[in-house]
Amino acid sequence: MIDRRTLLKAGLATAPLAGISFAEAPQPDVPWQRRIRRLGQLNMTEHDPISLNVEEWADYWASLKIDAVLVSVTGILAFYQTKVPFHRKGKYLGDRDFFGECCAAAKKRGLRVIARMSPDLNWEDAVQAHPEWFQRNAQGEAVRHGEDPRLFRTCMFSTYMTDYMPAIMREINSLYDVDGLFTNAWPPLGSLPVCYCDQCRRLPRPGTPAFWDKFNDRVMYLWKLYDGIAKEKKPSNFYFANLGGGIRSGPNLKLLGEVCEWFQCDNQGRGGDLTPIWGCALQGRVCAAVQQGKMATNVTAAWSTGTPRWRNVFKSPQEAQMWMNETLASGMVPYWHFIGGEKGMGEDRRWLEAGRQYFVWTAKHDRHFVNRRSIANIGVVMGQRAHLFYTPPRGATMSQFIDGMYYALVEGRFLFDFIHEDNLAPENLKKYAAVLLPNTALLSDEQCRQLRAYVDAGGSLLGTFETSLYSERNERRADFGLADVFGIRKAGDVIGTTGNGYYARIEKRHPILEGFTNTNWLPGAEYRLPVAPVDGPVLTVVPGFVAYPPELSYPVESRTDEPAVVLREKGKSRLAWFPGDIERTLWRSGHTDLSRLLQNAIRWVSGGSQPVTVAGDGVAEVFAWETEPGFAVHVLNYTNPAMHKGWIREFYPIGPQKVRMRLPAGMRVTRVELLRAAADTPFRIAGGALEFTIARVADYEVAAVYCA
Numbered sequence: 001m002i003d004r005r006t007l008l009k010a011g012l013a014t015a016p017l018a019g020i021s022f023a024e025a026p027q028p029d030v031p032w033q034r035r036i037r038r039l040g041q042l043n044m045t046e047h048d049p050i051s052l053n054v055e056e057w058a059d060y061w062a063s064l065k066i067d068a069v070l071v072s073v074t075g076i077l078a079f080y081q082t083k084v085p086f087h088r089k090g091k092y093l094g095d096r097d098f099f100g101e102c103c104a105a106a107k108k109r110g111l112r113v114i115a116r117m118s119p120d121l122n123w124e125d126a127v128q129a130h131p132e133w134f135q136r137n138a139q140g141e142a143v144r145h146g147e148d149p150r151l152f153r154t155c156m157f158s159t160y161m162t163d164y165m166p167a168i169m170r171e172i173n174s175l176y177d178v179d180g181l182f183t184n185a186w187p188p189l190g191s192l193p194v195c196y197c198d199q200c201r202r203l204p205r206p207g208t209p210a211f212w213d214k215f216n217d218r219v220m221y222l223w224k225l226y227d228g229i230a231k232e233k234k235p236s237n238f239y240f241a242n243l244g245g246g247i248r249s250g251p252n253l254k255l256l257g258e259v260c261e262w263f264q265c266d267n268q269g270r271g272g273d274l275t276p277i278w279g280c281a282l283q284g285r286v287c288a289a290v291q292q293g294k295m296a297t298n299v300t301a302a303w304s305t306g307t308p309r310w311r312n313v314f315k316s317p318q319e320a321q322m323w324m325n326e327t328l329a330s331g332m333v334p335y336w337h338f339i340g341g342e343k344g345m346g347e348d349r350r351w352l353e354a355g356r357q358y359f360v361w362t363a364k365h366d367r368h369f370v371n372r373r374s375i376a377n378i379g380v381v382m383g384q385r386a387h388l389f390y391t392p393p394r395g396a397t398m399s400q401f402i403d404g405m406y407y408a409l410v411e412g413r414f415l416f417d418f419i420h421e422d423n424l425a426p427e428n429l430k431k432y433a434a435v436l437l438p439n440t441a442l443l444s445d446e447q448c449r450q451l452r453a454y455v456d457a458g459g460s461l462l463g464t465f466e467t468s469l470y471s472e473r474n475e476r477r478a479d480f481g482l483a484d485v486f487g488i489r490k491a492g493d494v495i496g497t498t499g500n501g502y503y504a505r506i507e508k509r510h511p512i513l514e515g516f517t518n519t520n521w522l523p524g525a526e527y528r529l530p531v532a533p534v535d536g537p538v539l540t541v542v543p544g545f546v547a548y549p550p551e552l553s554y555p556v557e558s559r560t561d562e563p564a565v566v567l568r569e570k571g572k573s574r575l576a577w578f579p580g581d582i583e584r585t586l587w588r589s590g591h592t593d594l595s596r597l598l599q600n601a602i603r604w605v606s607g608g609s610q611p612v613t614v615a616g617d618g619v620a621e622v623f624a625w626e627t628e629p630g631f632a633v634h635v636l637n638y639t640n641p642a643m644h645k646g647w648i649r650e651f652y653p654i655g656p657q658k659v660r661m662r663l664p665a666g667m668r669v670t671r672v673e674l675l676r677a678a679a680d681t682p683f684r685i686a687g688g689a690l691e692f693t694i695a696r697v698a699d700y701e702v703a704a705v706y707c708a
């Protein structure tokens with residue numbers, strides 16, 4: 001048996017096969033939190049001190065082989081005998097030390113305890129005594145909570161965060177054997193706070209990049225303050241907070257990733273609205289982009305997410321299970337969560353066994369879920385600033401751009417990572433055959449320079465619509481910041497539609513048009529930003545016209561020289577520019593041609609070869625990771641009538657999936673185990689690649705590849 005270090009020394013592990021090479025083995029002194037594989041939380045209610053059986057609660061979590069539990073201290077209602085002024089004790093607490101009892105019961109079973117606090121709300125007596133702690137509306141009134149008007153919203157720029165919360169944290173440290181401090185409901189998830197209190201009136205206007213700078217300064221300051229307090233207890237303790245919000249996240253995730261030991265996503269599930277099933281996998285990609293291998297968890301609500309919510313009844317078990325599948329597949333640690341623990345752990349107890357079965361299964365396979373790095377050859381720039389500050393055309397949202405691109409990537413079964421726009425340095429991009437820019441409207445001069453350098457070094461790009469038209473401060477440029485890289489020039493302002501979208505006329509054959517026969521036209525998009533004519537265009541714009549009346553539904557001008565795509569080859573680099581909001585229009589219209597065109601273009605820019613392919617019927621999202629035993633290929637089966645809306649209520653199995661994976665030279669595969677099927681599968685090596693078939697995927701399969 002040859003280990004990886006020997007291979008590295010022999011120069012065998014750094015094989016010239018694109019996309020796969022071995023990193024150094026991790027250091028043995030891994031902090032405890034990075035070894036956590038399962039988490040649980042019963043979110044305690046005011047009533048629980050007289051109804052929850054603490055021993056039963058601890059037994060349940062221990063039976064799930066949980067490594068740590070989050071236990072409520074709060075800040076809104078105290079679950080212990082606090083002496084901190086305005087930390088109101090719950091009316092059923094009496095003289096009990098409920099937090100202390102839970103903490104002791106968990107410790108007795110070998111579970112770590114994270115003290116959970118909520119700094120977001122407090123009561124009217126606190127408003128009277130400390131008016132400066134609270135958010136104010138434009139009229140100067142303290143802002144009440146939308147659901148329970150007895151509560152008021154606190155301001156994160158106030159001394160509530162530097163006096164009141166630290167007092168609670170230090171009190172907890174002084175009384176209990178806790179392993180970490182956690183705040184719920186701060187920092188804000190997907191939007192930035194708007195407050196007119198005296199402190200906030202001195203800040204830049206809310207919702208602007210200048211405000212965001214101050215907001216990020218404050219988040220970093222408080223994060224470090226709380227982390228310091230956590231470490232006063234034990235050096236191995238630390239602070240973390242609930243994050244999430246996907247790409248549209250409040251704090252600058254690149255900055256946060258530098259201080260954040262544990263990225264805890266409060267992305268609990270989808271509801272009845274039009275939310276695609278991949279919401280959790282997308283969140284995992286965001287975490288992977290900024291955590292650089294550090295801990296990330298996502299909490300799955302066993303309770304009913306959606307509109308309206310039912311916090312205290314179980315949701316569809318299949319939906320909850322898919323959310324946990326995605327958590328694992330995207331490299332996060334699963335975390336099971338329910339609200340309120342009446343006797344027997346709730347009026348609805350169906351969630352208990354569902355969580356137990358899933359977690360006990362994961363516990364058998366932990367080493368296959370500890371990832372060293374992702375095997376992906378495509379990077380997708382997240383554009384966090386575009387998601388926060390850019391104003392898309394009427395009726396459009398930035399999430400439509402990301403959902404459309406994601407849809408095409410899933411349908412094409414591409415292996416991809418997200419990249420934060422502040423992480424575009426050459427060393428971060430060199431592993432990617434292509435980088436995609438889905439309407440990454442805000443890019444700084446420096447970020448444009450980094451992308452230019454990537455292309456000069458042989459990298460390929462695909463960009464759409466208003467990518468690089470704005471600076472990082474949301475200031476509009478006269479022309480695209482990446483105009484020279486893509487060989488484009490802005491030739492007008494955004495054009496919308498009065499019925500039909502515009503069309504794209506096929507001018508000549510090209511690999512991005514594979515599969516399109518017997519048509520001169522393809523759908524264009526809803527909006528476009530015209531660019532100047534280029535030599536030998538592949539697709540040109542047929543301007544839109546009315547859809548009704550049909551008498552007038554024909555082009556006044558059937559041929560123009562305005563490009564509908566600009567394709568360029570420069571050395572090894574391939575560049576594709578779509579002037580339309582093509583990925584967003586794919587999302588809006590569902591048009592299969594747009595997905596095919598995008599997939600073809602992604603295949604073309606990335607050089608047509610993928611490190612791992614999974615071929616078979618159905619819609620499936622694929623992840624591949626390097627692990628300690630070798631590799632893990634994850635297949636998530638999204639083939640389901642509830643893929644775009646509502647909840648999964650049943651699984652629709654897909655048939656044989658043929659997996660082909662390029663192997664680094666010198667690697668010997670000893671075994672391929674299907675972790676959900678609980679069976680080995682035969683494999684063969686052909687042309688330096690591993691080949692095997694997954695006969696059937698109900699909801700999820702993980703092929704664990706053992707290497708010697």
Ligand SMILES: [Zn+2]
Nearest residue numbers: 155195197200
């Ligand atoms: Zn304020």
